Amino acid sequence: MSNSTTIFEVDNVPDPTDFPSTDVAPGLRELDEALRCSICGELFQAPLTVSCGHCFCSLCIRTQLAVKAECPLCRQSTSEFYLRKAQTVEDAVKAWNIARPYILQLCREEERRKAPVTPPLVDEGIEFRSPKKRKRSSTPDDEVVEIPKPTSSKNAQRSGLSPTPASGSSTPQVVPCPVCQRQVSYSIINQHLDQGCKSTSDFETGSSSSGSKGKQKQDWRKLFSAGEGSTSSGNKGKGKLKTKAKVDDDASPIPKVAYHTLKEKRLREMLADHDLPNNGDKDTLIKRHERWALLYNANLDRTPTDRLTLEDLRRELKKWETERQTKRQAVTDLNAYQKANKAAFNQLVEAARPKKPPTKLPQSDSPMSLNEVEEVPGSSSLTALSSPAPDPTVIVVDEE
Amino acid sequence: MAVSSRRLQKELTEIKTAGTPCGITLLKADDFQTWFLSLEVLGESQYKGEVFALMFRFDPQYPISAPAVQFVVDDKYKAPLHPHVYSNGHICASILGGEWSPVLSVIAVCITLQSMLASCKEKKRPPDNDRYVAHAPDNPKKTRFVYHESDSAAAP
Ligand SMILES: [Zn+2]
Ligand SMILES: [Zn+2]
Ligand SMILES: [Zn+2]
Numbered sequence: 001m002s003n004s005t006t007i008f009e010v011d012n013v014p015d016p017t018d019f020p021s022t023d024v025a026p027g028l029r030e031l032d033e034a035l036r037c038s039i040c041g042e043l044f045q046a047p048l049t050v051s052c053g054h055c056f057c058s059l060c061i062r063t064q065l066a067v068k069a070e071c072p073l074c075r076q077s078t079s080e081f082y083l084r085k086a087q088t089v090e091d092a093v094k095a096w097n098i099a100r101p102y103i104l105q106l107c108r109e110e111e112r113r114k115a116p117v118t119p120p121l122v123d124e125g126i127e128f129r130s131p132k133k134r135k136r137s138s139t140p141d142d143e144v145v146e147i148p149k150p151t152s153s154k155n156a157q158r159s160g161l162s163p164t165p166a167s168g169s170s171t172p173q174v175v176p177c178p179v180c181q182r183q184v185s186y187s188i189i190n191q192h193l194d195q196g197c198k199s200t201s202d203f204e205t206g207s208s209s210s211g212s213k214g215k216q217k218q219d220w221r222k223l224f225s226a227g228e229g230s231t232s233s234g235n236k237g238k239g240k241l242k243t244k245a246k247v248d249d250d251a252s253p254i255p256k257v258a259y260h261t262l263k264e265k266r267l268r269e270m271l272a273d274h275d276l277p278n279n280g281d282k283d284t285l286i287k288r289h290e291r292w293a294l295l296y297n298a299n300l301d302r303t304p305t306d307r308l309t310l311e312d313l314r315r316e317l318k319k320w321e322t323e324r325q326t327k328r329q330a331v332t333d334l335n336a337y338q339k340a341n342k343a344a345f346n347q348l349v350e351a352a353r354p355k356k357p358p359t360k361l362p363q364s365d366s367p368m369s370l371n372e373v374e375e376v377p378g379s380s381s382l383t384a385l386s387s388p389a390p391d392p393t394v395i396v397v398d399e400e
Numbered sequence: 401m402a403v404s405s406r407r408l409q410k411e412l413t414e415i416k417t418a419g420t421p422c423g424i425t426l427l428k429a430d431d432f433q434t435w436f437l438s439l440e441v442l443g444e445s446q447y448k449g450e451v452f453a454l455m456f457r458f459d460p461q462y463p464i465s466a467p468a469v470q471f472v473v474d475d476k477y478k479a480p481l482h483p484h485v486y487s488n489g490h491i492c493a494s495i496l497g498g499e500w501s502p503v504l505s506v507i508a509v510c511i512t513l514q515s516m517l518a519s520c521k522e523k524k525r526p527p528d529n530d531r532y533v534a535h536a537p538d539n540p541k542k543t544r545f546v547y548h549e550s551d552s553a554a555a556p
Contacts, residue, residue, distance in 0.1 A: 013401070013406050013409040013410055013413070015410045015413055015414070017413050017414060017417040017418075038503040039463060039464070039502045039503060040403055040406070040407055040463075041406070041407050041410040042406070060464075060502070063464050064464055064502055067464060072501040072502050072503045073501075073503050075501070323402040323460050324460050
């Protein structure tokens, strides 16, 4: 995360703007939007409805309701008690996950057909940065070639666009799984989804997790090597993971815990009961168990066949802990950077610093300490971005 | 990629494709920790001709946890003179505290603050400005503001 270019190149985050705007492809963006959770912005994962009828991912709304007992959209008061499984929405999302890459493919073909003269400026390898590419339809190039939209779209349908998405040259080889976010080969994405995001392929890149492997907590490493070692001598044990039991149909949710009443020893036992690491201070233990309960209970809101294994959930939990640590690290780096540029920041730091030593600060006693975002003074040289995209491979039309 | 980063990436894509509302400009979003946007009130208002900058800081729990938002105060930008804005840039706005909702976004916050400025009748600092600024934490999220209809006050 050292520079912006890396961030914006590495991650393809699908969103409704992947589709052409409504004048070009009526309803597609809106459909994609409607199937997304307004908290995380992803396509619903184990969608639940709140009493008001609004829908969110199980994990998102459970996490939020633990903070505030109201619907985040309409603020009607509610609680976990009123959460209901939105089976129909889940089915719709499942189908949309499969249809989405295909429809994006059709949109690309359509766009290419409309403007055959304009060579694609985007490298095919990063093709599904299509949200930006689509903007070319509003560039002068396209305005010259005026084609009546309704006619051309009908033509496209009649011209018998290839029913198999694999035939297009721009078919993405690897797409991020809309459910588990892993990189999955396009050709097996359906299979992968059908199997509830189990590791079905060699195409799943371990890049995100392998990068952080070195920083793994000792106890996490022990945990995984122990679990996998017991069934396989290989250190990866991928094949064995598949045979790990999924969470049963009749598994029951982890009940609420009044953490403040518990002794640290009891917390460690509870974590051990779930085969979770039990190192760290009490706050860490509570956070870990809390998050585990959320992940575990949200997983139960998935259709049984789509549920992740406990092993997967532990991986998720580990990822969550690592992210919290990395974030802290990243800000430390920023601080270091600012120290290196002290001259430029001196003035700002002075301005931002309290005039007296902060002895009796109005402190929030929130357990989610925000130490990691402290001491970041603003940059003194703010200039409007003339070109908002630092990444030259992304085509963005600057709308003034 | 963390949920917070993915969510911010989506907001960024939205900003870059749909643009920002009038008077709001993205100044800097080089990472998923700190963003800067500029803000001005268009049309007739107490702040005609003034341009402000907002700093957003995100933690890994965003959007469940609200961003830390404040006006930039440096040699180029000043905090607007407003009954809910302290001279150090800290803002007393319920939407940044107890009324935050995870369905809100950076742009939604900007719009709210823009209309907060637009509806201002009298340019003045919060009554407890000097006391607050003298003891204010660096991160405004560490302050528990008490929200009033008109005037604001930071509760110690
Ligand atoms: Zn969600
Ligand atoms: Zn609602
Ligand atoms: Zn998956």
